[in-house]
Amino acid sequence: MVLASDVLVAQNIGFAIIAGVMVLGGINVVTSKNVVRAALSLVLVMAGAAAQYILLAAEFVAVTQVLVYIGAVMVLILFGVMLTRAKLGKDIELNNKNIAVAAPVALLLLGVMVYVLAKGFSDTKLPTDTPPVSNQSISDLIFKPYLLPFWALSFVLLAAVIGAIVLARKD
Amino acid sequence: MLVTQFLILSAVLFCTGVYGVIVRKNAVLVLMSIELILNSVNINLLAFDRLNNSAHGNVFALYVIAVAAAEVGVGLAMVLLIFRNRKTIALDDLSEMKG
Numbered sequence: 372m373v374l375a376s377d378v379l380v381a382q383n384i385g386f387a388i389i390a391g392v393m394v395l396g397g398i399n400v401v402t403s404k405n406v407v408r409a410a411l412s413l414v415l416v417m418a419g420a421a422a423q424y425i426l427l428a429a430e431f432v433a434v435t436q437v438l439v440y441i442g443a444v445m446v447l448i449l450f451g452v453m454l455t456r457a458k459l460g461k462d463i464e465l466n467n468k469n470i471a472v473a474a475p476v477a478l479l480l481l482g483v484m485v486y487v488l489a490k491g492f493s494d495t496k497l498p499t500d501t502p503p504v505s506n507q508s509i510s511d512l513i514f515k516p517y518l519l520p521f522w523a524l525s526f527v528l529l530a531a532v533i534g535a536i537v538l539a540r541k542d
Numbered sequence: 543m544l545v546t547q548f549l550i551l552s553a554v555l556f557c558t559g560v561y562g563v564i565v566r567k568n569a570v571l572v573l574m575s576i577e578l579i580l581n582s583v584n585i586n587l588l589a590f591d592r593l594n595n596s597a598h599g600n601v602f603a604l605y606v607i608a609v610a611a612a613e614v615g616v617g618l619a620m621v622l623l624i625f626r627n628r629k630t631i632a633l634d635d636l637s638e639m640k641g
Contacts, residue, residue, distance in 0.1 A: 379543055382543055383543060386543065386547060386548075390547070390551045393551065393555065394551070394554055394555070394558075397554070397555050397558040397559070397578055398558060400558070400562060400571075400574055400575065400578060401558055401559070401561050401562030401565065401566065401571075401575060401578075406568060406570060406571060409571060409574060410574065413574050413577060413578070416555070416578060416581065417577075417581060420581045420584065420585060423548065423551070423585055423588075424584075424585075424588055424603075426543070427548065427585075427588045427589055427591070427592045428592055429588045429591065429592070429600050429603070431600065431604075432584070432588060432600050432603045432604060432607075435604060435607055436584075436607065439607050439608075439611055440577075440581075440607070440610075443611060444577065444610065444611055444614050447614050447615065447618055448570065448573065448574060448577075448614065448618070450618070451570045451573075451618040451621055451622065452570055454622055454625070455569075455570060455621060455622065455625045455631050464567060464568075464632060465566060465567055465568050465571060466565050466566060466567055467565065467566070467567040467633075467634050469564050469565050470565050472564060473560075473561045473564035473565040474561065474565075476560065476561070476564060477557045477558070477560050477561035477564075478557070480556075480557050480560060481553060481554065481557040484550075484553040484556070484557070485550055485553055488546055488549045488550055488553060489546060489550070492544070492545050492546045492549060493546065494544070495544065495545045495546070495593065496543065496544055496545070497543050497544070497545050497548075497589075497592050497593055498592070498593070498595060499543075501595045504591070504596075504597045504600055505597075508597040509597050509600050509601060509604075512597050512598060512600075512601045513601055513604070517601050517605075520605060521605075524605055524608050524609065527608075527609065527612050528608060528611070528612050530612075531611075531612035531613075531615045531616050532615065534616050534619065535615045535616050535618075535619035536619075538616070538619035538620055538622075538623050539619040539622050539623065
């Protein structure tokens with residue numbers, strides 16, 4: 372039985388507002404006729420995701436999301452948009468003819484996933500009394516059990532940097 | 543808060559991203575849809591992390607963010623190269639490898 376004191380009203384209202392903004396922004400990313408507008412909607416979705424991470428008590432990941440996604444990845448994407456098209460304004464040919472495939476695939480996937488999740492986790496509540504994950508425990512995990520993936524990730528980033536320079540160089 | 547609300551939000555974002563990957567023709571927009579998918583995965587990881595009161599999902603989410611940054615860098619470099627050689631980034635026109 373759910374008591375009134377168990378329901379976190381403020382958090383739920385915040386979640387609903389942010390989730391609505393994220394879903395509308397995501398739909399705008401995939402349907403907008405304007406590339407720049409789609410990119411700015413993606414910023415909205417990423418900022419909303421960072422807010423959801425705060426609600427999930429993961430501050431470090433939220434700050435990293437803001438720095439890396441909104442700060443770096445979005446600048447890269449906007450550079451890509453700027454360098455690959457001549458004019459601002461409406462692009463007509465952004466979509467292909469695959470909407471007859473895409474819409475059923477997406478809706479079917481959504482239906483199956485929502486059904487399974489609602490059935491499997493129907494009343495599972497997130498804990499409210501446990502403290503948030505500390506940065507110390509995250510760094511302990513990164514530098515002890517996940518050290519090898521961390522090295523691999525460093526090499527991936529190095530290879531990506533060198534590869535991007537080699538690919539995008541003029542000569 | 544229920545864990546289902548975060549999982550369903552993540553499912554909605556994932557399906558939006560899948561729709562975008564299939565329906566978009568512009569290569570930069572396809573990359574943006576892939577970012578939507580990666581973000582939804584991160585929400586999932588952190589929701590289960592909170593549910594199980596562990597920190598492993600945080601580490602996975604950080605690694606996903608790093609891999610996504612690398613992927614966008616290389617992907618946009620490839621898009622720029624294609625644009626320089628062909629003056630277009632419409633993915634439907636890149637059909638040389640079709641049998």
